[in-house]
Amino acid sequence: MSVQPVLHALRVHPVKSMAGCTPDSAVVEPWGLAGDRRWTLIDGTGKAVTQRQQPRLALARAEPRPDGGIRLHAPGLEPLAVDVPKADGTVVVDIFGTRIESVLAGHDTQDVHGWFSTYLGVEVRLVHLDDPATRRPVNPFYARPGETVSFADGFPLLVTTTASLDALNSLIAQGDHPDEGPLPMDRFRPNLVVAGTAPWAEDDWLRIAVGEVTFRVAKPCGRCVVTTTDQRTAERGKEPLRTLGRYRRFGGQLLFGQNLVPESTGTLRAGDPVTVLA
Helix, strand or coil, rough: CCCCEEEECCEECCECEEECCCCCCEEECEEEECCCCCCCEEECCCEEEECCCCCCHHHCEEEEEECEEEEEEEECCCCEEECCCCCCCCEEEEEEEEEEEEEECCCCCHHHHHHHHHHCCCCCEECCCCCCCCEEEECCCCCCCCCCCCCCCCCCCCEEHHHHHHHHHHHHCCCCCHHHHHHHHHHHHEEEEECCCCHHHHCCCCECCCCCCCCEEEEEECCCCCEEECCCCCCCCCCCHHHEEEEEHHHCCCEEEEEEEEEEEEEEECCEEEEEEE
16 A cells, blocks of 8 residues: 655745744745745855855754744854845846846844854845746746746755655765765755655656645756755765765766746645645
8 A cells, every 4th residue: 555645844944055944834936935045145246155155054044034024043143133125226146147136135124244244254245035926037948937936046946755865865874974874854955855755756756736736846956065064063074965976966967856846826734745746
């Protein structure tokens, strides 16, 4: 008798590359989970700053507020509440080569840019994506007309499975750096974590339903150096990239998880059934 896969956990990351939260439920919007990656840091040239350059972002945390604002926490600093900024002007953000308009934070808040710059030791600014419905289209090679995304790496949502993580951890235990495992799921920063599948079952998914919401599987997720960053210490190792390079290398990318585009909207809840539609 087959087991019905279920939504094991939800994860929302209000500020790109910072620690997120695990709510019991979340609203799916056309561009991703409500509140997910609507904020990001940029450097002096407007380029997005992530854990790729600043692994210490893993130790900072943003709590979402009902009004869309956030409350920031970081080691050694007092917490700071940040309101959604007024859209009275925009700045250009370069996110992986795509330039989009966003709104600079801090008009009605104490120096949030200084707060982050003090923590990271470099000058950065915080920006907010004011209009996710129009600002940033999904890569047209994988998208349908009108599909947009937040400050996520490329797609509205990322799904992973507990069975694939268990399989990966088993491979790590047999490899050159077994002491680095087992790895927790937060290394992969997903939005949806599904339990009750076979390992790597998600490789074959084309469409899925999670509760009342349907999603199109756009493409597998190629992994980067962020996955080697311990999200509790900000220290970097070799895994999982070394093991993914041996067992999960496809077309020049190291794959774990699948990128999703919503086909509908609605509310997801932990424990929702997950049905493979195609």
